Amino acid sequence: MRRVARYVTSVCGTLLLTVSCTWTGDAGGSDTDGGLPPAPAGVTAAAGSATSVHVMWNRAPDGPEVSAYEVYRGTAKVREVPGSEHMVDVVGLTPSTTYVFTVRARNKAGHSGPRSKTVRATTPAASATDTTAPTRLGRTRGETTGSRSVLLSWDASTDNREVASYDIHQGAARIHTVTGDRTTAVVTGLRPGTRYTFTVRARDAADNVSAAGSPVRLTTAPGSDTGQGTAPTGFRAATHRTDGAYYLDLSWIPPRADGVITEYEIHLDGRPATSLVWGGPVPSGRASYSFYVGREAGTEYRVRIRARLPDGTWGGFSAERTAVTAA
Structure with a gap:
């Protein structure tokens, strides 16, 4: 039975x-603004260099429409991105410093919801004499994992000191950053049946950037699929x-x-x-x-x-x- x-x-x-x-509540907003958006979940922060931190969060899938996300360093708002995005680079930071970040969403009426939980990231030390960029990456590979995502992987770069992060580019735009100990990245939010070109560059703590690795050209599966990847x-x-x-x-x-x-x-x-x-x-x-x-x-x-x-x-x-x- x-x-x-x-x-x-x-x-x-x-x-x-x-x-x-399905979300139906007011959550503290007025009847005309659709209610306040919830605090973003899944917030992470990772140093991309001695002077930058890459902040990510999960895009709110339900509830009132989000028009923008506000990123705070301590109590100061340092970046703002459209509601369609869920990551940002905070630049102009001080080497060897720990920073605290939070994110909050804003609705169409201009009202901001509660802040996310705090996350911390520490920038590495920088050397004023370091002008040597990391080496160009070895072989770069990729595979589609359905109609809306791809998996990229690459052979690690080397640096005279240390690789701090890897930047993933879609065409000419940098869309993501992962820490220097990573050699894979998952890119989601893509369109079905669409051809994409991805490249990866290595970055050190002094913000020296390598030449782009070999381009990876992938076409996502058409239509909807089971998304087993x-x-x-x-x-x-x-x-x-x-x-x-x-x-x-x-x-x-x-x-x-x-x-x-x-x-x-x-x-x-x-x-x-x-x-x-x-x-x-x-x-x-x-x-x-x-x-x-x-x-x-x-x-x-x-x-x-x-x-x-x-x-x-x-x-x-x-x-x-x-x-x-x-x-």
Whole structure:
């Protein structure tokens, strides 16, 4: 027998389990401005050089429309980007200094929502005598992971001191930065059936930039697809019984994405059932969660899960698993 359980909202540790729904509240704004946008989630900051920090956050997928994001260093607003973007470089910083950043969203009426949680980044030391750029990258590779994302990888550059970061360019525009210990990047938010050209450059702490690596030309898959390149992997499902109640136990490995994945959607028997939102630190490896499904033995559940990507879109579904409450 198959049955989709009914759930109530509950908080457990740092994970929030909620019934999937559409935003309808006011959240403190007026009836005319559509309400205030929520605090951005998944904010990260990483030094790109001795004088710059790359700040990223997850684009708000639901609720009132976001017209812009404001980036703060301490209490001062230092950058602003359109609501369609979710990353920015803060420049003109001091070497060997720790900075604190927050991000807040602004709605169409010009009202800003609450600030995000604070993140910190420390710029490396700089040498005034360093004028040597990192070497040109070795072989650069790429593959499409569906209709809206690609995975890039490259052979590491070398520097007379140290590579601080890698800049990813789409055509002539720099679209992303990763730290110098990374040799891969996931680019999401692309258009289906579109040809793109990507290049990667290495940057050191003194802001010396290498020549571009070999260009990677990729065409995203046409139309919509299953998005398996952005799906959770290693998905497992089982049940256990405690005090006469049955619980569904899930675990998975998050999909690869440049950014923090804070939200997942669970489907039971082919229909959306719940959303899982981390309100605290996100697991760095395999994630797991258990939730109540009822007291009836012999019930079979078909379950799968997908992640909300940092660009605000849903990734692909995991493999579907079956779990049965034991008699």
